[in-house]
Amino acid sequence: MISSQYEKDILDIPQHYNKLEVVTQNGEKFLSGEIEIKDEEGKIWETYSVLIKGSRQYPNMFPILFETGNAFPKIADWHVNIDESCCIDVPESEIIICKNGLHAKEFIERYCIPYLANQKYRELEGYYLYGEYSHGIFGKIEFYQSKLKARSPLQMVQMFDFILKGQILNRTAQCPFCHKMKFRNCHKDAFEELSIIKPYIYFDGKEQLIPFFKQNPNYILPSS
Ligand SMILES: [Zn+2]
Structure with missing residues:
Protein backbone atom coordinates (compact mmCIF):
# COMPACT_ATOMS: atom_id res chain seq x y z
CA MET A 1 0.00 0.00 0.00
CA GLY A 126 1.60 23.97 -31.17
CA TYR A 127 2.22 25.77 -27.89
CA TYR A 128 0.93 25.85 -24.33
CA LEU A 129 -1.87 28.33 -23.63
CA TYR A 130 -0.97 29.06 -20.05
CA GLY A 131 2.75 29.24 -20.55
CA GLU A 132 4.93 26.65 -18.98
CA TYR A 133 7.91 26.15 -16.79
CA SER A 134 11.10 25.50 -18.69
CA HIS A 135 13.08 22.39 -17.93
CA GLY A 136 15.91 21.98 -15.47
CA ILE A 137 17.52 25.04 -13.99
CA PHE A 138 15.45 27.53 -15.97
CA GLY A 139 12.30 25.96 -14.60
CA LYS A 140 13.61 26.40 -11.07
CA ILE A 141 14.60 30.00 -11.66
CA GLU A 142 11.18 30.78 -13.15
CA PHE A 143 9.47 29.16 -10.20
CA TYR A 144 11.48 31.10 -7.61
CA GLN A 145 11.18 34.32 -9.56
CA SER A 146 7.39 33.96 -9.79
CA LYS A 147 7.36 34.09 -5.99
CA LEU A 148 10.26 36.40 -5.19
CA LYS A 149 10.27 38.99 -7.98
CA ALA A 150 13.94 39.64 -7.34
CA ARG A 151 15.60 42.52 -9.18
CA SER A 152 18.81 40.62 -9.88
CA PRO A 153 20.36 37.17 -9.48
CA LEU A 154 22.37 38.53 -6.53
CA GLN A 155 19.21 39.69 -4.84
CA MET A 156 17.59 36.29 -5.38
CA VAL A 157 20.55 34.66 -3.65
CA GLN A 158 20.29 37.17 -0.78
CA MET A 159 16.61 36.33 -0.43
CA PHE A 160 17.49 32.65 -0.26
CA ASP A 161 19.87 33.42 2.61
CA PHE A 162 17.24 35.46 4.37
CA ILE A 163 14.70 32.63 4.11
CA LEU A 164 17.22 30.01 5.26
CA LYS A 165 18.14 32.06 8.31
CA GLY A 166 14.46 32.21 9.18
CA GLN A 167 14.61 35.76 10.45
CA ILE A 168 11.30 36.93 11.83
CA LEU A 169 10.26 40.36 10.68
CA ASN A 170 7.34 42.29 12.00
CA ARG A 171 4.67 42.68 9.32
CA THR A 172 4.95 46.45 9.48
CA ALA A 173 8.75 46.46 9.34
CA GLN A 174 10.46 47.79 6.26
CA CYS A 175 11.25 45.09 3.69
CA PRO A 176 15.04 44.63 3.54
CA PHE A 177 14.77 44.16 -0.23
CA CYS A 178 12.15 46.69 -1.28
CA HIS A 179 13.09 49.31 1.32
CA LYS A 180 10.34 51.86 1.80
CA MET A 181 7.72 49.09 1.41
CA LYS A 182 6.21 47.48 4.46
CA PHE A 183 7.15 43.85 4.60
CA ARG A 184 3.58 42.58 4.66
CA ASN A 185 2.84 44.36 1.38
CA CYS A 186 5.61 42.74 -0.59
CA HIS A 187 7.69 39.74 0.43
CA LYS A 188 6.20 38.45 3.68
CA ASP A 189 3.87 35.88 2.12
CA ALA A 190 6.41 34.65 -0.41
CA PHE A 191 9.09 34.21 2.24
CA GLU A 192 6.73 32.36 4.54
CA GLU A 193 5.63 30.09 1.72
CA LEU A 194 9.15 29.35 0.59
CA SER A 195 10.32 28.64 4.12
CA ILE A 196 8.23 25.44 3.82
CA ILE A 197 10.78 24.14 1.31
CA LYS A 198 14.00 25.21 3.00
CA PRO A 199 15.86 22.04 1.96
CA TYR A 200 15.09 22.86 -1.69
CA ILE A 201 16.07 26.49 -1.19
CA TYR A 202 19.35 25.30 0.28
CA PHE A 203 20.20 22.71 -2.37
CA ASP A 204 18.81 24.56 -5.40
CA GLY A 205 20.78 27.62 -4.35
CA LYS A 206 24.05 25.92 -3.51
CA GLU A 207 24.12 23.27 -6.22
CA GLN A 208 22.40 24.99 -9.10
CA LEU A 209 21.47 28.66 -8.99
CA ILE A 210 24.62 30.12 -7.44
CA PRO A 211 27.00 28.19 -9.74
CA PHE A 212 24.81 29.07 -12.73
CA PHE A 213 24.75 32.79 -11.86
CA LYS A 214 28.54 32.74 -11.40
CA GLN A 215 29.07 31.16 -14.81
CA ASN A 216 26.62 33.55 -16.44
CA PRO A 217 27.30 36.97 -14.92
CA ASN A 218 25.15 38.74 -17.52
CA TYR A 219 22.12 36.54 -16.99
CA ILE A 220 18.90 38.50 -16.53
CA LEU A 221 16.09 37.01 -14.47
CA PRO A 222 12.81 36.42 -16.27
CA SER A 223 10.24 39.10 -15.59
CA SER A 224 7.35 37.89 -13.51
ZN1 LIG B 1 9.89 43.28 -0.37
Whole structure:
Protein backbone atom coordinates (compact mmCIF):
# COMPACT_ATOMS: atom_id res chain seq x y z
CA MET A 1 0.00 0.00 0.00
CA ILE A 2 1.46 3.31 -1.09
CA SER A 3 -0.85 5.60 0.89
CA SER A 4 -3.83 4.47 2.95
CA GLN A 5 -5.08 8.06 3.04
CA TYR A 6 -5.15 8.15 -0.75
CA GLU A 7 -6.97 4.82 -0.94
CA LYS A 8 -9.60 6.20 1.39
CA ASP A 9 -9.89 9.60 -0.33
CA ILE A 10 -10.52 8.17 -3.80
CA LEU A 11 -13.52 6.04 -2.81
CA ASP A 12 -16.13 8.70 -3.56
CA ILE A 13 -14.41 10.19 -6.61
CA PRO A 14 -16.43 8.03 -9.07
CA GLN A 15 -19.52 9.86 -7.77
CA HIS A 16 -18.08 13.10 -9.11
CA TYR A 17 -16.29 11.69 -12.14
CA ASN A 18 -18.40 8.82 -13.41
CA LYS A 19 -15.84 7.68 -15.96
CA LEU A 20 -13.29 6.99 -13.23
CA GLU A 21 -13.40 3.86 -11.11
CA VAL A 22 -11.40 2.59 -8.18
CA VAL A 23 -9.41 -0.51 -9.14
CA THR A 24 -7.11 -2.74 -7.11
CA GLN A 25 -3.92 -4.10 -8.61
CA ASN A 26 -1.15 -5.86 -6.68
CA GLY A 27 -2.77 -4.78 -3.45
CA GLU A 28 -2.82 -1.13 -4.45
CA LYS A 29 -6.03 0.86 -4.94
CA PHE A 30 -6.05 3.66 -7.49
CA LEU A 31 -8.23 5.43 -10.04
CA SER A 32 -8.54 4.20 -13.59
CA GLY A 33 -10.70 5.39 -16.47
CA GLU A 34 -11.25 8.54 -18.43
CA ILE A 35 -11.11 12.26 -17.80
CA GLU A 36 -13.17 14.48 -20.06
CA ILE A 37 -11.99 17.94 -20.97
CA LYS A 38 -14.98 20.18 -21.57
CA ASP A 39 -15.22 23.65 -23.04
CA GLU A 40 -17.14 26.51 -21.45
CA GLU A 41 -20.46 25.29 -22.86
CA GLY A 42 -19.84 21.84 -21.41
CA LYS A 43 -19.12 20.29 -24.81
CA ILE A 44 -16.54 17.52 -24.60
CA TRP A 45 -13.34 18.65 -26.22
CA GLU A 46 -11.24 15.56 -25.56
CA THR A 47 -11.28 12.40 -23.49
CA TYR A 48 -8.06 11.16 -21.92
CA SER A 49 -7.44 7.64 -20.59
CA VAL A 50 -5.69 7.87 -17.25
CA LEU A 51 -4.46 6.11 -14.15
CA ILE A 52 -4.16 8.21 -11.01
CA LYS A 53 -2.08 6.55 -8.31
CA GLY A 54 -1.22 7.53 -4.78
CA SER A 55 2.19 8.78 -3.79
CA ARG A 56 4.07 8.03 -0.59
CA GLN A 57 3.87 11.61 0.61
CA TYR A 58 0.18 12.05 -0.25
CA PRO A 59 -1.62 14.35 0.65
CA ASN A 60 1.50 16.51 1.05
CA MET A 61 2.54 15.79 -2.52
CA PHE A 62 0.40 15.27 -5.64
CA PRO A 63 -0.99 11.86 -6.58
CA ILE A 64 0.66 10.51 -9.74
CA LEU A 65 -1.09 10.92 -13.09
CA PHE A 66 -0.43 8.61 -16.04
CA GLU A 67 -1.96 9.17 -19.47
CA THR A 68 -2.42 5.69 -20.94
CA GLY A 69 -4.01 6.32 -24.34
CA ASN A 70 -0.90 7.54 -26.15
CA ALA A 71 -2.47 10.94 -26.65
CA PHE A 72 0.85 12.80 -26.45
CA PRO A 73 4.55 11.85 -26.57
CA LYS A 74 6.03 10.57 -23.33
CA ILE A 75 9.02 12.90 -23.35
CA ALA A 76 10.21 15.81 -21.23
CA ASP A 77 9.32 18.31 -23.92
CA TRP A 78 5.66 17.36 -23.41
CA HIS A 79 5.98 17.57 -19.63
CA VAL A 80 6.23 13.87 -18.99
CA ASN A 81 8.70 12.44 -16.45
CA ILE A 82 11.20 9.65 -17.14
CA ASP A 83 8.85 7.14 -15.46
CA GLU A 84 6.16 8.31 -17.94
CA SER A 85 4.09 9.99 -15.25
CA CYS A 86 2.79 13.45 -16.10
CA CYS A 87 4.99 16.30 -14.90
CA ILE A 88 2.40 18.71 -13.60
CA ASP A 89 4.63 21.06 -11.62
CA VAL A 90 8.12 21.31 -10.15
CA PRO A 91 8.38 19.54 -6.75
CA GLU A 92 9.25 22.85 -5.03
CA SER A 93 5.87 24.23 -6.07
CA GLU A 94 4.02 20.98 -5.39
CA ILE A 95 5.12 20.95 -1.75
CA ILE A 96 3.85 24.50 -1.25
CA ILE A 97 0.53 23.74 -2.95
CA CYS A 98 0.10 20.65 -0.75
CA LYS A 99 1.30 22.25 2.49
CA ASN A 100 -2.08 21.75 4.17
CA GLY A 101 -2.80 18.49 2.38
CA LEU A 102 -4.40 18.37 -1.08
CA HIS A 103 -7.33 16.00 -1.52
CA ALA A 104 -7.32 13.74 -4.60
CA LYS A 105 -10.54 15.35 -5.84
CA GLU A 106 -9.03 18.82 -5.68
CA PHE A 107 -5.94 17.50 -7.43
CA ILE A 108 -8.10 16.30 -10.33
CA GLU A 109 -10.04 19.56 -10.58
CA ARG A 110 -7.26 22.04 -10.12
CA TYR A 111 -4.22 20.27 -11.58
CA CYS A 112 -5.07 17.15 -13.67
CA ILE A 113 -7.74 18.69 -15.84
CA PRO A 114 -5.84 21.94 -16.51
CA TYR A 115 -2.72 19.89 -17.34
CA LEU A 116 -4.63 17.74 -19.83
CA ALA A 117 -6.45 20.76 -21.29
CA ASN A 118 -3.09 22.42 -21.77
CA GLN A 119 -1.80 19.29 -23.59
CA LYS A 120 -4.82 19.40 -25.90
CA TYR A 121 -4.26 23.07 -26.59
CA ARG A 122 -0.65 22.41 -27.48
CA GLU A 123 -1.62 19.53 -29.75
CA LEU A 124 -3.93 21.86 -31.67
CA GLU A 125 -1.98 25.11 -31.57
CA GLY A 126 1.60 23.97 -31.17
CA TYR A 127 2.22 25.77 -27.89
CA TYR A 128 0.93 25.85 -24.33
CA LEU A 129 -1.87 28.33 -23.63
CA TYR A 130 -0.97 29.06 -20.05
CA GLY A 131 2.75 29.24 -20.55
CA GLU A 132 4.93 26.65 -18.98
CA TYR A 133 7.91 26.15 -16.79
CA SER A 134 11.10 25.50 -18.69
CA HIS A 135 13.08 22.39 -17.93
CA GLY A 136 15.91 21.98 -15.47
CA ILE A 137 17.52 25.04 -13.99
CA PHE A 138 15.45 27.53 -15.97
CA GLY A 139 12.30 25.96 -14.60
CA LYS A 140 13.61 26.40 -11.07
CA ILE A 141 14.60 30.00 -11.66
CA GLU A 142 11.18 30.78 -13.15
CA PHE A 143 9.47 29.16 -10.20
CA TYR A 144 11.48 31.10 -7.61
CA GLN A 145 11.18 34.32 -9.56
CA SER A 146 7.39 33.96 -9.79
CA LYS A 147 7.36 34.09 -5.99
CA LEU A 148 10.26 36.40 -5.19
CA LYS A 149 10.27 38.99 -7.98
CA ALA A 150 13.94 39.64 -7.34
CA ARG A 151 15.60 42.52 -9.18
CA SER A 152 18.81 40.62 -9.88
CA PRO A 153 20.36 37.17 -9.48
CA LEU A 154 22.37 38.53 -6.53
CA GLN A 155 19.21 39.69 -4.84
CA MET A 156 17.59 36.29 -5.38
CA VAL A 157 20.55 34.66 -3.65
CA GLN A 158 20.29 37.17 -0.78
CA MET A 159 16.61 36.33 -0.43
CA PHE A 160 17.49 32.65 -0.26
CA ASP A 161 19.87 33.42 2.61
CA PHE A 162 17.24 35.46 4.37
CA ILE A 163 14.70 32.63 4.11
CA LEU A 164 17.22 30.01 5.26
CA LYS A 165 18.14 32.06 8.31
CA GLY A 166 14.46 32.21 9.18
CA GLN A 167 14.61 35.76 10.45
CA ILE A 168 11.30 36.93 11.83
CA LEU A 169 10.26 40.36 10.68
CA ASN A 170 7.34 42.29 12.00
CA ARG A 171 4.67 42.68 9.32
CA THR A 172 4.95 46.45 9.48
CA ALA A 173 8.75 46.46 9.34
CA GLN A 174 10.46 47.79 6.26
CA CYS A 175 11.25 45.09 3.69
CA PRO A 176 15.04 44.63 3.54
CA PHE A 177 14.77 44.16 -0.23
CA CYS A 178 12.15 46.69 -1.28
CA HIS A 179 13.09 49.31 1.32
CA LYS A 180 10.34 51.86 1.80
CA MET A 181 7.72 49.09 1.41
CA LYS A 182 6.21 47.48 4.46
CA PHE A 183 7.15 43.85 4.60
CA ARG A 184 3.58 42.58 4.66
CA ASN A 185 2.84 44.36 1.38
CA CYS A 186 5.61 42.74 -0.59
CA HIS A 187 7.69 39.74 0.43
CA LYS A 188 6.20 38.45 3.68
CA ASP A 189 3.87 35.88 2.12
CA ALA A 190 6.41 34.65 -0.41
CA PHE A 191 9.09 34.21 2.24
CA GLU A 192 6.73 32.36 4.54
CA GLU A 193 5.63 30.09 1.72
CA LEU A 194 9.15 29.35 0.59
CA SER A 195 10.32 28.64 4.12
CA ILE A 196 8.23 25.44 3.82
CA ILE A 197 10.78 24.14 1.31
CA LYS A 198 14.00 25.21 3.00
CA PRO A 199 15.86 22.04 1.96
CA TYR A 200 15.09 22.86 -1.69
CA ILE A 201 16.07 26.49 -1.19
CA TYR A 202 19.35 25.30 0.28
CA PHE A 203 20.20 22.71 -2.37
CA ASP A 204 18.81 24.56 -5.40
CA GLY A 205 20.78 27.62 -4.35
CA LYS A 206 24.05 25.92 -3.51
CA GLU A 207 24.12 23.27 -6.22
CA GLN A 208 22.40 24.99 -9.10
CA LEU A 209 21.47 28.66 -8.99
CA ILE A 210 24.62 30.12 -7.44
CA PRO A 211 27.00 28.19 -9.74
CA PHE A 212 24.81 29.07 -12.73
CA PHE A 213 24.75 32.79 -11.86
CA LYS A 214 28.54 32.74 -11.40
CA GLN A 215 29.07 31.16 -14.81
CA ASN A 216 26.62 33.55 -16.44
CA PRO A 217 27.30 36.97 -14.92
CA ASN A 218 25.15 38.74 -17.52
CA TYR A 219 22.12 36.54 -16.99
CA ILE A 220 18.90 38.50 -16.53
CA LEU A 221 16.09 37.01 -14.47
CA PRO A 222 12.81 36.42 -16.27
CA SER A 223 10.24 39.10 -15.59
CA SER A 224 7.35 37.89 -13.51
ZN1 LIG B 1 9.89 43.28 -0.37
